[in-house]
Amino acid sequence: MTPSPSVVVVGGGTSDEHDVSLASAAGIASALDPARFTVTRLTIERDGSWSDAAGTPLTTADAVAVLLAADVLFPALHGTGGEDGAFAGFAQLLGLAAVGSPVRAGAIGMDKWTTKLVARELGLRVAAGELVHASDAAPRHPLPLVVKPNTGGSSNGVSVVRTAAELRPALELALADGGGALLEEFQSGRELDIAVLERADGSLLVSPPLEISTPAGGVFGSDLKYGGQPPFTVPAEINPAGLVALEQAALALFRALGCRGIGRFDFFLTADGLVLNEVNTMPGFTPLSQVPRMFAAARLSYAELVEELVLGALRPAPVTR
Structure with a gap:
């Protein structure tokens, strides 16, 4: 380990947890003692492009060059495209140490x-329930139910369904990300x-x-x-x-x-x-x-x-x- 390890904190991402991720990344970067660590921040924008701490756009090649120069990556990425193992796999392919779980766990x-x-x-x-997709017939379960995206986070798209009339709108909301909806007994x-x-x-x-x-x-x-x-x-x-x-x-x-x-x-x-x-x-x-x-x-x-x-x-x- 170098005397002052370099840490690249990555925030943002393409999921609906982009703003939460930016807040996490800001906190993490601020918490690292500058006398002990050299800290750089990168942001993955909502469209998947990269930028630096000042908001200046970076090419993917430039961003990868910053990552390759680091001793360790701290991906403060929540949700799909980050927390789901995607970034862990990216770091592994680059041969870089990264905070957090590997691909399988994510x-x-x-x-x-x-x-x-x-x-x-x-x-x-675990709560009784089932995984449904947009092409499935309307499920029938005793109410109340919790309906949520199967791969979502931050409670986005989560509904408590207490009447039959509430089920279809709740399913449409949960299925909006295309990853299936989980119905669970309340x-x-x-x-x-x-x-x-x-x-x-x-x-x-x-x-x-x-x-x-x-x-x-x-x-x-x-x-x-x-x-x-x-x-x-x-x-x-x-x-x-x-x-x-x-x-x-x-x-x-x-x-x-x-x-x-x-x-x-x-x-x-x-x-x-x-x-x-x-x-x-x-x-x-x-x-x-x-x-x-x-x-x-x-x-x-x-x-x-x-x-x-x-x-x-x-x-x-x-x-x-």
Whole structure:
């Protein structure tokens, strides 16, 4: 490792989480100590083109030249075209170290239906539901339902369907990105998040849990997430046995998916126990986002969290056989 490792933080992207990604990238770049790291920012614009920190357009060749000169890449990219393993594969082909999960974990984690299959094999409970596409006949399920894009994020395109008349508009909204829609049985319970950090030495640290307080029967949507005062309680109050179950479920998913760096795991705590909601392999990463808030409760500051991820990416990936 060079005395002052160079880090390129990449934000933006072509998904509908472009603006959230820019906020994450800005926070990450600001958190890295300039006395310890040389930081450069690049942006992937909505159309897939590149620009530098000043907003000056770059050719793809120029952007790749910047990436190739770095010791490590920090892709703060959320959603499809980034978090789904696309950027991890790009970095791997370039032979570059990058923060976050490899292709397999990103691709599976972004696909909610496939994630449910993995979770079932691990013995974890998931909501009953089905994956539908635009060409499928109108599904029939007991109401209420949650309808959401199978590969979306930031709660974009998510609807709670309580009447038959609401189903078709909800499906059209969820199917708008072309990746299929997931219909799930509505879960009544507490909404809990927990995160796993792969530290620079390779050990795994589980965060304290966070509880999201949403209106009864509602969805934790973008207005609540990014409205300035997200309804979080951290650490969430949970009995010791429930906490152990939550931690073990998160670790099992992190390992089974092959995650690296960071992973956030969202659950419902129902009367019958934990039910997996979603997995995020590159979750929102502003100082006010869930993951930094959870690790702050474990006395790991935002700057320390970001540095752990960068140093961890510089550590060689484990060899799998």
